[in-house]
Amino acid sequence: xxxxxxxxxxxxxxxxxxxxxxxxxxxxxxxxxxxxxxxxxxxxxxxxxxxxxxxxxxxxxxxxxxxxxxxxxxxxxxxxxxxxxxxxxxxxxxxxxxxxxxxxxxxxxxxxxxx
Amino acid sequence: xxxxxxxxxxxxxxxxxxxxxxxxxxxxxxxxxxxxxxxxxxxxxxxxxxxxxxxxxxxxxxxxxxxxxxxxxxxxxxxxxxxxxxxxxxxxxxxxxxxxxxxxxxxxxxxxxxxx
Numbered sequence: 001x002x003x004x005x006x007x008x009x010x011x012x013x014x015x016x017x018x019x020x021x022x023x024x025x026x027x028x029x030x031x032x033x034x035x036x037x038x039x040x041x042x043x044x045x046x047x048x049x050x051x052x053x054x055x056x057x058x059x060x061x062x063x064x065x066x067x068x069x070x071x072x073x074x075x076x077x078x079x080x081x082x083x084x085x086x087x088x089x090x091x092x093x094x095x096x097x098x099x100x101x102x103x104x105x106x107x108x109x110x111x112x113x114x115x
Numbered sequence: 116x117x118x119x120x121x122x123x124x125x126x127x128x129x130x131x132x133x134x135x136x137x138x139x140x141x142x143x144x145x146x147x148x149x150x151x152x153x154x155x156x157x158x159x160x161x162x163x164x165x166x167x168x169x170x171x172x173x174x175x176x177x178x179x180x181x182x183x184x185x186x187x188x189x190x191x192x193x194x195x196x197x198x199x200x201x202x203x204x205x206x207x208x209x210x211x212x213x214x215x216x217x218x219x220x221x222x223x224x225x226x227x228x229x230x231x
Contacts, residue, residue: 043121101163
């Protein structure tokens with residue numbers, strides 16, 4: 001079975017400071033990892049994904065994530081947070097097996113960026 | 116192009132009534148997924164459609180839940196005899212292909228269901 005843990009329910013940072021949202025996963029074999037963001041009353045928006053290759057993945061809105069196989073982590077980062085980054089962030093994982101499609105999501109981390 | 120759309124955006128119903136939720140996937144996407152998001156929780160997989168293959172219904176929580184899809188287009192999720200624990204946001208997603216590669220799932224805005 002595959003699973004995702006987001007150990008922090010909430011992350012609070014000041015605008016301009018670095019933002020990190022943590023994610024660890026458990027999956028058989030090689031993982032495909034995703035980050036989504038959800039703004040109030042809106043659906044999930046795709047930010048970035050890791051499939052293979054370079055452990056540092058760059059995505060939308062200046063976000064990036066680092067895949068660490070030994071620590072089974074995929075933390076989301078942004079060097080300088082904006083107030084508009086305040087939202088709910090979800091990490092998700094699926095296996096890399098052919099014909100596997102089920103995404104398992106973490107419970108989400110609420111990010112608040114204060115001005 | 117147009118994204119995934121869902122209707123209604125909000126639905127309030129009485130316990131015991133049936134509800135139908137609709138999803139229009141992105142044109143050309145053969146794979147379609149339904150998820151449930153309870154307050155303060157992550158997404159819970161419900162059902163998956165891929166082309167003309169038999170759907171994967173393994174995530175449906177009870178036999179009160181059912182879903183259909185017409186070809187590679189619209190899908191409806193039906194909840195019969197709704198219960199208060201069915202209150203949640205129901206999210207639909209689509210992707211170009213469900214397996215064989217790390218396709219991104221694109222989500223609709225969701226239907227917020229409240230069962231009184």
